[in-house]
Amino acid sequence: MTHVMIVPEPVHASLGEGSFTLTPDTVLVADAAAREVAALCRAAFAPATGFPLAAAEAAANAPALVFRLDPALADLGAEGYRLTVTPREVTLRAPQPVGLFYALQSLRQLAPPESFRAALVSDVAWDIPCVEIEDTPRFGWRGAMLDVGRHFMPKDFVLKFIDLLALHKLNVFHWHLTDDQGWRIEIKRYPRLTEVGAWRKETVVGHPRHHLKPEFDGTPHGGFYTQDEVREVVAYAQARGVTVVPEIEMPGHAQAAIAAYPELGNTGELLPVYTTWGVNENVYNVEESTLQFLQNVLDEVLTLFPSEFIHIGGDEVPKVQWESSPAAQARMQVLGLKDAEALQSYFIRRMDAYLTERGRRLLGWDEILEGGLAANATVMSWRGVQGGIDAASAGHDVVMAPNSYLYLDYYQSENRDAEPLAIGGFVPLEKVYSYEPVSAEIDAEKAHHVLGAQAQLWTEYIKTPAHVEYMAYPRLCALAEVAWTPAEHKDYAGFVARLQTHLRRLTELGVNYRPLDSME
Ligand code: ACM
Numbered sequence: 001m002t003h004v005m006i007v008p009e010p011v012h013a014s015l016g017e018g019s020f021t022l023t024p025d026t027v028l029v030a031d032a033a034a035r036e037v038a039a040l041c042r043a044a045f046a047p048a049t050g051f052p053l054a055a056a057e058a059a060a061n062a063p064a065l066v067f068r069l070d071p072a073l074a075d076l077g078a079e080g081y082r083l084t085v086t087p088r089e090v091t092l093r094a095p096q097p098v099g100l101f102y103a104l105q106s107l108r109q110l111a112p113p114e115s116f117r118a119a120l121v122s123d124v125a126w127d128i129p130c131v132e133i134e135d136t137p138r139f140g141w142r143g144a145m146l147d148v149g150r151h152f153m154p155k156d157f158v159l160k161f162i163d164l165l166a167l168h169k170l171n172v173f174h175w176h177l178t179d180d181q182g183w184r185i186e187i188k189r190y191p192r193l194t195e196v197g198a199w200r201k202e203t204v205v206g207h208p209r210h211h212l213k214p215e216f217d218g219t220p221h222g223g224f225y226t227q228d229e230v231r232e233v234v235a236y237a238q239a240r241g242v243t244v245v246p247e248i249e250m251p252g253h254a255q256a257a258i259a260a261y262p263e264l265g266n267t268g269e270l271l272p273v274y275t276t277w278g279v280n281e282n283v284y285n286v287e288e289s290t291l292q293f294l295q296n297v298l299d300e301v302l303t304l305f306p307s308e309f310i311h312i313g314g315d316e317v318p319k320v321q322w323e324s325s326p327a328a329q330a331r332m333q334v335l336g337l338k339d340a341e342a343l344q345s346y347f348i349r350r351m352d353a354y355l356t357e358r359g360r361r362l363l364g365w366d367e368i369l370e371g372g373l374a375a376n377a378t379v380m381s382w383r384g385v386q387g388g389i390d391a392a393s394a395g396h397d398v399v400m401a402p403n404s405y406l407y408l409d410y411y412q413s414e415n416r417d418a419e420p421l422a423i424g425g426f427v428p429l430e431k432v433y434s435y436e437p438v439s440a441e442i443d444a445e446k447a448h449h450v451l452g453a454q455a456q457l458w459t460e461y462i463k464t465p466a467h468v469e470y471m472a473y474p475r476l477c478a479l480a481e482v483a484w485t486p487a488e489h490k491d492y493a494g495f496v497a498r499l500q501t502h503l504r505r506l507t508e509l510g511v512n513y514r515p516l517d518s519m520e
Helices: 032-049 071-076 097-110 155-167 227-238 255-260 288-304 320-324 326-335 340-357 386-393 429-433 444-449 465-472 475-484 492-508
Strands: 012-021 027-030 054-056 064-069 081-085 089-094 127-135 141-147 172-176 243-250 309-313 361-365 378-381 398-400 450-457
Touching: 012 081, 027 032, 032 064, 032 097, 064 097, 071 081, 071 089, 081 097, 089 097, 097 127, 097 155, 141 155, 141 475, 155 172, 155 227, 155 465, 172 450, 227 243, 227 288, 243 288, 288 309, 288 340, 309 340, 320 326, 320 340, 326 340, 340 361, 378 386, 386 398, 386 444, 429 475, 429 492, 444 450, 450 465, 450 475, 465 475, 475 492
Parallel strands: 027 054, 027 064, 064 089, 141 172, 141 450, 172 243, 243 309, 309 361, 361 378, 378 398, 398 450
Antiparallel strands: 012 127, 081 089, 081 127
């Protein structure tokens, strides 16, 4: 097989002779249903080339890029596409608009890397090699999570982050919107969630466990997204084939919300928005009024996010407050629950039922398996792969997000001194690339429950967009190949060879990626 310099590597690609050259006369021809993708194509190539790429009715005499929805290609699947480049014409065909969008991403990567520049480039021939590509993803869930709770990330960066996901044919942006250290989404019914919960007084310096007496930076930190901004992000993502999955954490990681509304907590204590890191005992209480509060929050979330999946967290819920709270003990008695694990399970089942009644699906971290899994729940396996294996084997859908392979907040070098401070761990590029989402421990007839794979960017130690990019790239390039490319095509040396070209594209896009180690 001839390799084209595309990341993730397409399923089939055969290079031909010669090339198509973009010129000032090149036109775009698009069916009505393909016009949005054609407009994105114009926007992608116009800045560097300076060419108008005018819309035309049919490819008469001018050299053309032709976008066609083609139901006959339905066998390629909802996201598949065919891309044909000849010296006269480039044809992008797909059964659905998102496939045309992916054909465009491959076309962009066939063009010279300078085509990604945001400013006019005058000394490059815009040659695109003749090729025939037929391509479709291995998995339907190709995701990345960004934690904006620990450090708020501006909306414009979120849009850039989504653009970069889409360039790599990643299709899920999991937006971790609430945590102990900040509540980041406007909820109209509960304004204090952002008036109070979006702001913390200061932030611990370094690793808190390394200090007997923690040091704080004395600098306030915060921010949130208005509902209008959320709608803008969701629409932007949708136009690029990306589903935004919101995460509203419960019943743990709740201190920012409890700071805003103390009646949601177990102790009555007036808490600040949390200023340090780690697993926090201040979890929601289990009163009916608190469940109602969270369902009211979810009602607004559901109007903003069309995603079928809604993530409710569920991870790292210390049970000490429930165990010592007379009110929680009384609830357990009334509900006939034997222990706090069962209470957590009850909590998640209530949310599962609530979302299911509204046509959505609950997604939670693998702790939701403890105490029994809710009927319709989908599990995101983060503490290694066992939770995913167990849930898939029991017939539940799973998204594989193991910390051992896909936590991009972990170090990418063994030489920690040469890297910015990170939470710990060691997940170099090759380790990400080596990940196989369908464990051999899952029976073949259950393998379809593995929806795909997702990388995580937790931001305790990642304070800026530039640092997010340093941790994300090129490791998200490797994830893209894990989730898109057939397992039997994977080849680390070939991937690294393609990355040499691909990183030039990321340079043009102003991405602060981590350079490859010299032996790669
Ligand atoms: C997690 O890392 N607590 C999901």
